[in-house]
Structure formats: structure tokens, C-alpha cells
Amino acid sequence: MIFRHVMLEVYCSKFDQEGKTDKECTNKQGDPGYQCLSENCPNVSYTYANHEIAYVGELGETSDSRSFIGFGGDMVPDDANENEEKELKGIWEEICRQKIQEAYDEYMLRLKSKKRKM
Numbered sequence: 001m002i003f004r005h006v007m008l009e010v011y012c013s014k015f016d017q018e019g020k021t022d023k024e025c026t027n028k029q030g031d032p033g034y035q036c037l038s039e040n041c042p043n044v045s046y047t048y049a050n051h052e053i054a055y056v057g058e059l060g061e062t063s064d065s066r067s068f069i070g071f072g073g074d075m076v077p078d079d080a081n082e083n084e085e086k087e088l089k090g091i092w093e094e095i096c097r098q099k100i101q102e103a104y105d106e107y108m109l110r111l112k113s114k115k116r117k118m
Contacts, residue, residue, distance in 0.1 A: 007049040010036065014043040033061055051089055053096045 012032035036044040054068035062068045071092045076085055 007052055007054065008046045009049050010044060010046045012036065012041075012043050013045065031061075034059070051092060053099070 010032040032044055037046070049068075049070060051071035052068055053070075054062050056062055056067070071089055075092070076088060080088065
């Protein structure tokens, strides 16, 4: 079996500013998600989450804006040209991969430490 993690930003056109959904919405949970995609909801759309790193919970969704960050905004100088931006994205990728490995390594150390105490 081959698998790939795909990171998307999912939007609902029937979700208003007050967090109310259309009466016909099958989600009724307040946030657009997998069920909207799987049910081919006509109100759902999505875009790619390019150059982003995230922590997702049990359902593979981020819980808040502190759970993810993407490359862009103040990370790109206003005067950066295309080649410089490509180089900066390479630096961002290197840092993200390093932090993922660091998180795994730290978790395994804590797990071993916890087992020793038991």
C-alpha cells in the first residue's frame, strides 16, 4: 500500500461570520472538514497548504491557529526576488524537517525516562 499525507485548507461558503451554518449542512460541528469533502458538499472548497508545518490531533485536523505555520508573510522580505525566495523556502524546509526529527527524538527520550521510573 502506498500512502501520502495531504495538507489542505478547507472552506465552507455557507459558514457565516457568526459561526452559523446553513440548515442543510450535514456537518453541524462548526468547522468544515473531511465529512464535507467525502459527501461532496456543494458548499465546500479547498486550497493547498503550501510550505506548511502543523500538529494535527486525533482526526488529522488542526485545532487552532497555534497548531500550524506556513512559509510566507513577514518571512519573505519585500525586496526578495524569485531566486532568493526559492533559497528561503529551502532554508524553511530544512528547519522544519530538523524540528520534526527533534520532536521525535525528544519524545523517545521522555518515553524511555518514563519507563525507567515505572
